[in-house]
Amino acid sequence: MTRSLEPMIDFxxxxxGEPVHINGVRQLVLIQDATNTIQMTDEKIIRAATPLHTGDSVDYRDERYLITSQVDRNEKSCRGRMRKCNQSLALNWNGKVRxxxxxxxxRTFSMETGKVISITEGNILVSLQDNADTRxxxxxxxxxxxxxPFKVTGIDRTMNGIIQLSCTLDSINTAYDDVEHNIADKWKYETAHTYALHINQGTIAHVLLNETIQLNVSAADNGNEIANPAITYTSSDPSVISVDQQGQVMGIALGQASITAKLTxxxxxxxxxxxRVVETGTHIYSIAITGNPILKTGQSASYVSHIYDHGVEVFDQSVEWSLRNQDDSTPTKGIITTSTGNSVTIKAGSSSGENNKALALTATLVSDPSMSAEKNISLKNLF
Known part of the structure; x- marks a missing residue:
C-alpha cells in the first residue's frame, strides 16, 4: 500500500476493507501481508481511516494481533505493522491471575504452530500491550x-504502547506451580482440593422388594466434611433398583444392581x-458408626458401631474393626489401641505432617462379612 491510496482511502x-476489532471497537481496515515470502512470524500491514497506535490489539480473522511498529500518520489514514500474538501468558499477582x-x-519455533519447542539458551523476548495491568x-x-517456566529478567518500557520483557528459563516449583494449566505459583495462594466421597453402608447392602432405603453418603474436601454436597446418583439397572437424586433407593424386582454416587x-x-433386592423375611443389616469425625494428632477417641436389621437396632450381632489411611497410603497414621465388642478406641499419630490427612475406620459384620460400614476421621494438629 502506498501513499497513492491516500486520496481514495474511503473508496x-x-x-x-475487512472488518476487524481494534481495542474492542469494530472498524473497516485494509490488510496486506508485510512480505512476499513465507515466514515463521505472521506479520501484516494495516491501514485505517481512524487513528492507530503502537500497542493496539487487533482481532482479525479469529486471531489476535498487536501493532508493534511506529504508526505512519497521513492526512486521511494511518498505517502500521502488526504481528500475530503467538502465545497467551498467565501472570499471577498474589493469587489474582490475568x-x-x-x-x-x-531462537527455535515450530514451523507448523508457531509455538516454542526448543530454546537454545533459555532466553525469550515477550512483547505485550502497555496497559494498566501489564505495568x-x-x-x-x-x-x-x-x-x-520463565522468569522476567528485564523490562523495556521505552517504546510507547509496548512493553518488552526479557525472560529466561526458570525451574519448575512442584509445590506451587500448576504446570498442567500453565499458571506459576497457583498453589501458593490457592488450596489444592482433594475430594473424597463415600457411601457409608459399605460395599454391599440390601433393600426389600417394593420398599425403600436411604443411602448414607458423606463427602470431604482435604479431609474436611462438606455440608450438603451436590451429588448425582445412578443405577446400573433401573428395572431392578431405582434411585432418586436424594439418594433414596427402591427395590423394583428381585436381583441386584450397582448404585453410583458422584460429586456433581x-x-x-x-x-x-x-x-440386592430381597423378599420380606430376609435379614437386612446395616451399620452406623458414631464418634468424633475429627481426631487431633497424638490423641485418642472412641467409636461405636450400631447394627440395624430393617432399620431397627439389634444387639445380637458384632463387628470386626480395621483402620487404614483414607488415601490408602502407608504407613497408617493411627492405630487401634483397644477393641471391645462393638466399640473401638483409636489413637492418632503424633507427627505434625499428618495435619489435614484422614483415616478410614471400617466395621465389618462378623455374621456377614459382605456387610460393612466406613467412617472417615480427619486428622488435625493439636495446636
Whole structure:
C-alpha cells in the first residue's frame, strides 16, 4: 500500500476493507501481508481511516494481533505493522491471575504452530500491550509458556504502547506451580482440593422388594466434611433398583444392581455400592458408626458401631474393626489401641505432617462379612 491510496482511502475501505476489532471497537481496515515470502512470524500491514497506535490489539480473522511498529500518520489514514500474538501468558499477582496475548520471540519455533519447542539458551523476548495491568509486571515475576517456566529478567518500557520483557528459563516449583494449566505459583495462594466421597453402608447392602432405603453418603474436601454436597446418583439397572437424586433407593424386582454416587461438579470423584433386592423375611443389616469425625494428632477417641436389621437396632450381632489411611497410603497414621465388642478406641499419630490427612475406620459384620460400614476421621494438629 502506498501513499497513492491516500486520496481514495474511503473508496478502498468501502470496496476492499475487512472488518476487524481494534481495542474492542469494530472498524473497516485494509490488510496486506508485510512480505512476499513465507515466514515463521505472521506479520501484516494495516491501514485505517481512524487513528492507530503502537500497542493496539487487533482481532482479525479469529486471531489476535498487536501493532508493534511506529504508526505512519497521513492526512486521511494511518498505517502500521502488526504481528500475530503467538502465545497467551498467565501472570499471577498474589493469587489474582490475568491472561495476556503476547508476541514471543525465541531462537527455535515450530514451523507448523508457531509455538516454542526448543530454546537454545533459555532466553525469550515477550512483547505485550502497555496497559494498566501489564505495568504491574515486575522483575523476577514467573510465568509458564507451553508447560515451561520463565522468569522476567528485564523490562523495556521505552517504546510507547509496548512493553518488552526479557525472560529466561526458570525451574519448575512442584509445590506451587500448576504446570498442567500453565499458571506459576497457583498453589501458593490457592488450596489444592482433594475430594473424597463415600457411601457409608459399605460395599454391599440390601433393600426389600417394593420398599425403600436411604443411602448414607458423606463427602470431604482435604479431609474436611462438606455440608450438603451436590451429588448425582445412578443405577446400573433401573428395572431392578431405582434411585432418586436424594439418594433414596427402591427395590423394583428381585436381583441386584450397582448404585453410583458422584460429586456433581467433580464427577471423577465417586463411590459405588452393590444393592440386592430381597423378599420380606430376609435379614437386612446395616451399620452406623458414631464418634468424633475429627481426631487431633497424638490423641485418642472412641467409636461405636450400631447394627440395624430393617432399620431397627439389634444387639445380637458384632463387628470386626480395621483402620487404614483414607488415601490408602502407608504407613497408617493411627492405630487401634483397644477393641471391645462393638466399640473401638483409636489413637492418632503424633507427627505434625499428618495435619489435614484422614483415616478410614471400617466395621465389618462378623455374621456377614459382605456387610460393612466406613467412617472417615480427619486428622488435625493439636495446636
Amino acid at each position: 478502498f475501505l468501502r470496496e476492499k 491472561c495476556f496475548d503476547a508476541v514471543v520471540e525465541a 504491574g509486571i515486575t522483575l523476577s515475576q514467573r510465568f509458564y509458556m507451553t508447560h515451561q 461438579y467433580h464427577p471423577a470423584v465417586q463411590s459405588t455400592i452393590e444393592m
